[in-house]
Amino acid sequence: MGFAEHRKTYWRGRFKVEPGRYDTVVDELGDVIRFRTKREAVQAANAEEAKVRAGKRKDPAAGQITFGEYASRWYAEQDLAASTMQNYRRHLEDHLLPEFEGQSLAEIQRGHVDAWDKKEKALYALSSVKTWRATLHLVLEDAMDEGLIESNPATKRRGRGKRAGRSSARGPEKVTTNPLGILLTAERAAILAGRDDEFVATVTKGYTGMRWGELVGLEVAFLRPAAIRVERQLYELDSGDFERCPPKDDSYRTVDIPPFLSRLLTEHVQRTKPAACSCHSKAYVFRGQGVSRTGETGAKVIDVARRAGVSTGTVSNVINRPDMVVEPTRDRVRQAIADLGFTRGGGAVDQAAHWRRNGFATWLFTPAVSGWYPKKAPQEARPVPILGEPWPGVPARGRGAMTRADSCWVAIAKGMTPHGLRHTHKTRMEGFRTPPKLMDERLGHIDGSIQARYSHITKEMRAALMADLTGEWEAALDARASMAATSPVAVLDALLRERAARPS
Template sequence: MDAFVKRVRPSSRALLSHLDALLVTERMALLSGRDDEFVWEILKRWTGMRSGEIHGLETRYLINTGHPHRQLMQVEWQLTEVKSKPVRIAPKDESYRNIDIPLFLWDLLTGQVARTRPQPCPCHGYRYVFTGNVRRRAVGNPKGATQAAVAKRAGVSERAVKVAFAGGDGLSEETRARVLAAADEIGYRLEAARIPRVLIDERLGHEDGSVQANYTHITDDMRDELVEMLTARWFEALDARLAMCPTSPVRVLNELLQARARNRSPLVAA
């Protein structure tokens, strides 16, 4: 009998489906009992914004450009916590940037503002879209979206990342969620979807000093293709969630499901 036994290669599985992201987000909102938790997490997963940048997002940085398929969001500040007090600082590495957002995400954000009617905060006098927890996450690797970078971002081993991506056993739900969130934060999913690296870097606030980056420029077609891809993935996830159950105890998601069930798009220009 041969001493060497060839191991069977495990079947390949998707990194993280958008339905998975939607279900995790729904659970977060359900546990907290807050609609803003749902909008906050969807914004993070569909843009790759850092937690501090989302907390520092002011209502004036939601820009209605009049474009038929996308709107604009500016990243100008982030909030961090120092001695239990929120401190307003520049984005990491001063990565000021504009982010193109699909209309479904624009609706969620403007709906959040309409529901909460933000007032000037007592600490800075600005109107923030979100007024919740200001915890920051760990700093990641801006040089590329690799499994090693995901592991570093999430604070786990590369093996744990592989297990999380494959959907295998052996990880707690908290660790799996942290790994998948880290993958979104550094653009791993966008690279898997073959989005141009130069557009990923702009969206996430990363810098690429390579010669190739100097000769690669972002075009309107690139932006349109990215928004079209994100929109398609969003509605695929929404349809899959609708097939599971036509309602949700999370109000904002329930409204989206009801609108989708009536074969009427929830995208309404603000």
């Protein structure tokens, strides 16, 4: 039993820590607590002695370790996926250590955490601050489990100190599109990139719902005649390296693909002949590009070829061996060179082993869906200037692009991100009334409910979904053909011509 000891103007609580040894009740800073009454001192002493018996009593000096020291030790003890370790390091180094590094764990109070939270929200997105606070909570929760602190000051009290409920923290609604939007976005991305790879990749993402890392990490070995096997993903680290790791949440799965997509992928592999990369010694379906598509890179040979309606070989001949090309064609190519402001070597495109998220999303996908290049110092956001022929236009690049352009692209789905294609795929399946079990399988989600456990996927369900996706694809091709019968993207142009030649 604990007891109270009178000390002139106050009482202090005393309790047994081991036979023949007593200790005094102290606060989190190690200072003796001065109780006003004997009863309060006894109650506090009994509580501390109970902790001693339960083995839960905290060493008063333990909380004096600084947050920086503990966070370094905590991080070193983690053994998680490379992507998670990178995120934790970024959260700690960029947002938590600058604020809490020099403070002892015992000094960090709820008011300080809330003040930091409010300051961060004034500078960054709410979702980002929520993630950083979750990391802080995790670190301090482990410190509490070790007995270094009594409570976790990063724990959020529900509904306290807020003017609104959960609705105040809502993020913007995810932008989605429709099958025609997928097709038009894919076509524009291919035009901006100067090759057909981006067309096939965008269509694949839109009709499978694969995550970005899964798409970039799709190996040729995992292509099946009527399916894609999701076994790996490539995660881009801050160092610039790509980590070959399991898909998110170990969502290994086989994604059925309709015949049109199987053909697109098969012909793409036959055309590009993927070779093993130097980083993983694996052959990947999709390649990257080494030159950033900032809109300031000069026009490429493929741009000139599309504008003039000839092959890239013909353009090369006009530039290097003009006598080999007939005069009317030579004049068309030279006019296209003048229109586009093409300069020799200005539009060279290096190949890279893998697409980088920022390069694809920022300089291809965003301009394709919004019709605008994003802001990048020293330039402000600006429309994508295009020459109107052939439809849907050839981007004018380099100096004076705006003055040479005929028009600009209109938005397809302004604000949509590559991940929005995953949301789009789920939305389309909802419209087909696809069974939830099949939707979860395709997207790599897990439903632990009893209903899901008693639901099963049949061949008929898979066949119905493939038929629905094929029907939407063919309708999108017909809608695109009604806009223009041809396309500057070779893969799409062949599809449109084939569609037009079919018996009515």
